[in-house]
Amino acid sequence: MNKKSIxxxxxxxxxxxxxxxxxxxxxxxxxKENSNYFLRIYIDKSSGITVxxxxxxxxxxGKKLDEVDPINVSYYLEVSSPGLDRPLKxxxxxxxxxxxxxxxxxxxxxxxxxxxxGELVSFNEDIIKITDNDIGEMEIPRNNISKIKLAIKF
Numbered sequence: 001m002n003k004k005s006i007x008x009x010x011x012x013x014x015x016x017x018x019x020x021x022x023x024x025x026x027x028x029x030x031x032k033e034n035s036n037y038f039l040r041i042y043i044d045k046s047s048g049i050t051v052x053x054x055x056x057x058x059x060x061x062g063k064k065l066d067e068v069d070p071i072n073v074s075y076y077l078e079v080s081s082p083g084l085d086r087p088l089k090x091x092x093x094x095x096x097x098x099x100x101x102x103x104x105x106x107x108x109x110x111x112x113x114x115x116x117x118g119e120l121v122s123f124n125e126d127i128i129k130i131t132d133n134d135i136g137e138m139e140i141p142r143n144n145i146s147k148i149k150l151a152i153k154f
């Protein structure tokens with residue numbers, strides 16, 4: 001199976017345990033690091049993810065993967081919270097982040113900069129609009145965004 005098919009299949013088999021426990025699937029990665037492969041599943045819920053949540057999801061998915069055995073290489077299964085600096089990848093991530101401060105990194109410079117910080121004002125399929133702390137309100141083409149995440153302030 002190719003990487004995209006593995007991710008889609010893992011998403012499908014994880015749905016029952018996630019729904020049953022009111023857990024949201026944030027992201028799935030299947031990556032090779034050095035000589036090892038990792039299947040990483042990031043989960044979240046409104047009250048926060050616990051170690052028990054990660055264990056429950058890991059055991060369920062591990063059992064299902066053993067049954068269907070779709071991955072033809074040895075790999076490590078990791079289930080965890082996405083962490084504070086997780087990228088906002090899905091529409092629901094952006095929706096939840098409206099009105100919050102975000103950090104945006106770009107592939108190509110816009111107005112001479114590749115990094116912006118500001119309040120996420122709105123978005124659609126083509127652009128995100130932020131109020132940048134230095135420039136003011138601006139529109140950023142989504143196809144130029146390499147990463148967008150919540151700003152971490154201490």
